[in-house]
Amino acid sequence: MEDTLRLYRTLLGNRAYLRSLAEGAAFLAASTIAIFAAVTYATVHASNYVTDFVLSRVGPFNVRFLFIYGTFAAFVITASLLAWRPNRVPFALKAVALFLLVRAVFVALTHMAPSPIDPQKPAPFFNSIFYGSDLFFSGHTGLPFLAALAFWYIPQWRMFYLALTAFFGSVVLLGHYHYSIDVLAALFITHGVFQISCWLFARDYTLFRSSESQTAPRPKRASRKALAPAGSGHERAPKPFVLHVVGDEAVPSGQSKADLNHPNG
DSSP: OHHHHHHHHHHHTOHHHHHHHHHHHHHHHHHHHHHHHHHHHHHHTOOOOOOOTTTTTSOOOOOHHHHHHHHHHHHHHHHHHHHHSGGGHHHHHHHHHHHHHHHHHHHHHOOOOOOOOOSOOOOHHHHHHHOSSOOSSOHHHHHHHHHHHHTTTSHHHHHHHHHHHHHHHHHHHHTTSSOHHHHHHHHHHHHHHHHHHHHHTHHHHHHHHHHHHHOOOOOOHHHHHHHSOTTTOSOOOOOOOOEEEETTEEEETTOOGGGGGOTTO
């Protein structure tokens, strides 16, 4: 908690971070408008549904609870991860915004009606958010996979989001909310979106990873003695996470401003 509070104080006092945060929020707002317009357009102009190799053999099952409330649960968990380490927020906002913008383009180009689902209707509020003819590609599959790619360097979160990708991919197929091509294509398109995000927002991605790259478990005393060079008497313990400012950029301790040009830094 102390590291988190110190990180907030450091970042919120840095103009470059605040500028990047504002850019990400504006980009996300614009992308949200774009995807809303695309979904509305595709729903109004939807054609007939088509046959599908998987859907013709499975379901449809009533998985609305998992589809709706699983989405809310995933959102809360992800928002908590970002709030715990605010250095992750600018890249997350921009990567999600790019994802939504790319999806808006695909949705606007594809006007296929969804496959028939179970007759139970959700509440109007949920129906307006979760149901429409925005089929290609699956956002429920793509967004968890985007998170898995972003957190790939943290094994436990990588596995969690990969499992979440498989979970939502299964749910949308069991409920006939997406065609199988929507789910399969989401993986490839999302990987492309992530790579483009790392290229366009390289500094933000370096900052995204900075808190973990600067923290390491403090070794036990016995280990320090065993690893210390002969005659040194002890090994210097790893420094706790800290950001310092180089010019107008928030930079992880031990890195230079030039290091931020490399997305895998």
